[in-house]
Amino acid sequence: MKFFSYLKRGKNSLRSNKQAAQLLQDKISKDLNYNLTIIEKLFTKTPDLIIRRFYLNQTGQPAALVYIEGLTDKLAINEHILYPLMHEDNFGKNTGEPAAAIGRTKKAVLWNDIVNYLLMGYSVLLIDGRESAVLYDTQGWPQRAIEEPQTESTIKGAHQGFIETSKQNIALIRRYIPNRELKMKEFIVGRRSKTLVTMLYLADVAHPEVLKEMEKRIQRLDVDSIINTGELAEFIEDNSFSIFPQFQISERPDAVASHILQGRCALVVDVSPGVLVGPMTFTSFFQTVDDYSTRWISASFLRSLRFLSLFIALFLPSLYIAQVSFHYELLPLNLIMSVGESRVKVPLPPIVEAFMMEIFLEMLRESGLRLPTPIGQAVGIVGGIVIGQAAVQAGIVSNIMVIVVSLTAIASFIIPSMDMSAAIRLLRFPIMVLSALLGMLGIVLGMMAIIAHIISLESLKTPYGAPFAPLKVSDFRDTIIRFPLWSIDKRPFTARPVQRKKLNWKGKNKKSK
Amino acid sequence: MKKILLLAVLLSAVLCTACAADSINLEETSLTLSLAMDLDEKGNLVVYQTNPIFSPEAKKKKDTLSAYNVLSLTQGNIVFDAVSNGNVVNGKTQVVLIGKNLLKQRNLFPLLDTFYRDPENAVNARLVAVDGAVKELMNFDPEDKPRLAVYLANLIDSTHRREQTVKTELGRYFHQTYEKGMTPSITEIKKGPEEILVTGTALLDSSGKYAASLNRQESSLLLLLQQNVEKPVPFIFTLSANQREGEISVNINNVDYKIVTDYIGNKFYFDIQMDMDVFLMERNFMINTEENLKKLNQKIENLLKHECEGLIAKLKEHQVDPIGLGIYARGYHYQEWKMVEDNWGQAFSEAEIIVSPKVAIQSFGVIK
Secondary structure, rough: OHHHHHHHOOOOOOOOHHHHHHHOOOHHHHHHHHHHHHHHHHHHOOOEEEEEEEEOOOOEEEEEEEEEOOEEOOHHHHHHHHHHHHHHOOOOOOOOOOOOOOOOOEEEEEEHHHHHHOOOOOOEEEEEOOEEEEEEOOEEEOOOOOOOOOOOOOOOOOOOOOOOHHHHHHHHHHHHOOOOHHHHHEEEEOOOOEEEEEEEOOOOOOOOOHHHHHHHHHOOOOOOOOOOOOHHHHHHHHOOOOOOOOOOOEEOOOHHHHHHHHHHHEEOOOOOEEEEEEEOHHHHHOOOHHHHHHHHHHHHHHHHHHHHHHHHHHHHHOOOOOOHOOOOOOOHHHHHHHHHHHHOOOOOOOOHHHHHHHHHHHHHHHHHHOOOOHHHHHHHHHHHHHHHHHHHHHHOHHHHOOOHHHHHHHHHHHHHHHHHHHHHHHHHHHHHHHHHHHHHHHHHHHHHHHHHHHOOOOOEEEOOOOOOOOHHHHHEOOOOEEOHHHHOOOOOOHHHHOOEEEOOOOOOOOOOO | OOOOOOHHHHHHHHHHHHHHHHHOOOOHEEOOEEEEEEEEEOOEEEEEEEEEEEOOOOOOEEEEEEEEEEEEHHHHHHHHHHHHHOOEEEOOOHHHHHHHHHHHOOOOOHHHHHHOOOOOOOOOEEEEEEEOHHHHHHOOOEEEEOHHHHHHHHHHHHHHOOOOOOOOOHHHHHHHHOOOOOOOEEEEEOOOOOOOOEEEEEOOOOOOEEEEEEEEEHHHHHHHHOOOOOOOOOEEEEOOOOOOEEEEEEEEEEEEEEEEEEEEOOOOEEEEEEEEEEEEEEEEOOOOOOOOHHHHHHHHHHHHHHHHHHHHHHHHHHHOOOHHHHHHHHOOOOOHHHHHHHHHHHHHHHHHEEEEEEEEEEEEOOOO
16 A cells, blocks of 8 residues: 555655645644645645745745746746845835735635645745745636637627636626626535635625525535536536526626626636526526627517427427328328328338437537537538438438428527527437327327426526416516517516616607707 | 336336327328219119329329228228228318219218217318219329319319309218208219319208209309308309390409398298499490499399399209208297298298399409
C-alpha cells in the first residue's frame, strides 16, 4: 500500500490522505519555511504550483507568493503583486498591509481555506512572522469568447451566449436587470469539484416558497462533483422518472433574464454554459425569446405551429399505423388507393416498417450530430438518398411512410427546447406500439396517459400543466397565442410571482390636437 | 406496491397483444368499393362486389366477385371471402347498387340491415337503383374511365351537384324509411351500350318496394320541392309552340319557401309557396328581354307551376311522398296526422296540393 502511495503521490508527500485532512484543520504557523514545506507536502507532484520567494522591499521580511500557473492571471501577479511588493516602499502606510494593487483580497488562517482558494486561482502571500496569509484574487484561466449559442440561435434577439465562467455569466444577466433587487445566493456543490452554484432571483418578485424549495434541494446535495448543469438538474428535479424536462437549461442571457423578470429563479453553475431556470411549465418549452421581438401576429402563428408540430411529431407515425391496419374508412378513397399500391410491395407489417424508419432517422440525426460539419452534411445526403429513394425502390418501405417519417422529423425539429424535443421523439415509440395493438383507441389511450402525467407533474412544487391544469385563463394571453405586449400586463401565474403586475397601459398615444 | 404496478402493466401489455388480431393491413383486404344486389332468373338473390387490386403483378386493377343464390349480404360476404385475394372489408363502400327486379319484388330495407347493425360498415355509401341487368354493369370495365366504384360515385355526385338527381346515402335512406311522413327516393342509373348514365330518381313506397321513376327534370323539381337545393337548378322551358317563342334555359337560385298547411273536409291541404331568383342562361329566339320582363316572369311561373303539379299528380298516383309533406302535416295538424300516420301514402294522394312559385328574373347575363 505504502509503495503505491509513494508512486502516486511522490516521496515528500504526507503518508496518507487522512493525515492531510487533519493538517488542513490546523492554522498556519509564523515560520515561513515551515509553512512552505507544508505546502510542498500537500502539493506533491504538482508542477504547476509556483512558489516565489522574495523579500518585502520596505521591511525586508522574507515572503513567498504561492499560486497555480494557468489558473491565474500572470500579468496581475507580476505587475500588481510582485512588482509593488518587491520594488515599492509604501508598505503599510495606512493599514500595515502589503500594498499589492488587487481589488479583491482576503485573509486566511486555516490551511483548508488556503488550499481551497489556491485551487480556485487565488494567489497566496505568506510573510515570515505573520500568522495569517493574504489571498489575492488573481483568477484568470483560458476561456471562450462570448458567442451565440448554437442550439438556441435567434433571428432578432441578442447574439450573446453564456460561457463557462459563472462570474461572466452573472454579469451578462445583470446587464439585462440592473436592479438592486436582483439577489444572489452562492452554494458550493460537490465535495471534490467544489462547483460554485449561484442562485439568482428578484427578491420582490420571486415566491419565497419556490426559493426555499430550490435552496433546500441544493443544500441537500452531497455529491462528488458537478460537471454540467444537466447533472445538477437531474439531482434537484421533482420527478426523475418523468420523460419531460422540469427545468429549462438555457445558454441565452436574454432568455434567462426574462425568466427571472417573470419571477422564476435561475441557477448559474460555474464551469457550465447552461443556466438552469425553474419552475417551468409544459407550455413554456414551446416559447422562444424571438416570440417577443417579432410582431405578435406572426409570433402567435409560429407558436401555434409549434404546438401543431408537437402533435405531428407525437402522433403522425402512429396515425399512419392505425389507418393502414385498422381504420381505412378515415382516409379518402384516392389516398387509400395510393397507400394500398405502395404498401402492397412492402413485406413488413406497418409497425415494423414505421419502427425501422423512425429508428433509422434517429440514427441519422445522432450520427450527424458529433461529426464535423462537412462530414455531417455527407451523412445527411447519404441518409436522404437512402430513405428517400432507395428504400422505396427496393420495396422495403412505402413512399407514404417516407413522407410520414420526414414530416415527423421536421416537426420535432421545430420544438425550440432540445430536451423537450428529445422527450417527444422518444414518446412516439410507445404510442406507435399502442396504435399497432389497438388502433385509434391506442393512440387515445396514449394521449390520455401523457396528459395525465403532465397534469400530475410538478416543477419546484409548481404545477407543470398550468395554465391548462390548473386553469388560469389570464395566462392564455401568453401561451399558444401571444397577445400584444401591452395586454400582457401581469407576470404569468405559472412562475408564481409575488408581484403580478408588470406594466401600466394607459391606451394608445392619442394624436395631440 | 411497485412490483404490483409493474405486474399490472406487464399483464395488460400481454393482454394487448391479443388486440392486434382485430387488425388487417390494408393491402391484405379485399376492400369492397361497390356492392350490388339483384335477383337472377329464378328469383334467387345474387350479390356482386368489386374490390381494388393493389398488386403491381396483376394486369387488371379491378376484381369483380359474385355470389349466387345467397340469402343475405352477410352470406354474400362469406362467399366473397372464400374466393377473393384478401379479407372482405365493407368500411369504404362507395355505392350500393340494387337491381330494379329486386326492388319490385322485395322490401329493400331488411336486406341492408347489416350495414346499419355492424359499425364497421359504411353508412355513407350511395344507394342506387339500376334499371337493367346489374351483372352487366358490375362487369363493365371501360378503358377511358376510372375504376367502376369511383366512376359511379363521381357520376352520381356530379349529377347531384347539377341538381338532376337525389343523392341518398345509406344513412339518409334509413331516415327516409323510418320517417313516417315521407317515402324514400334513390338515384337511378342505367347502363347504356358505351357508358353508364343517371336517368333520374327511383321512388320507393312505404313498404320499401319500387313505385315509380322520375326523369332528370322531374328529379330537379323533386329536389326543389324537397327544399334540398344547394346549387343553382337548371331548367329548360318551352315557352310556347309558335314560331316567335321557343326554348329558354334558366338557373333557379335562392329559393325561399313557405308551406301553408290546413286540414279541410277530411283532406290535408298544402300550399307550397316558393319565392325564387332566376338567372337567364340561354334563349334560342329573339325577344327584348328587358321590355318583356314581367311577361317572362309570368310565363316561367306558370310553366313551373304546371310542371310541379304534374309531378305531384304522378306522386299521388303512386301514393308516394318523397317530398316529406307528411312532416308538415304532423307538425301542424297532429290529431289528424295521428289517424293517417300509418297510411300516409293514401292520405297524401287524397290531399290537395298547390304549388305557387313566384319568379323574379334577376339577370339576363352579360349581353343584351
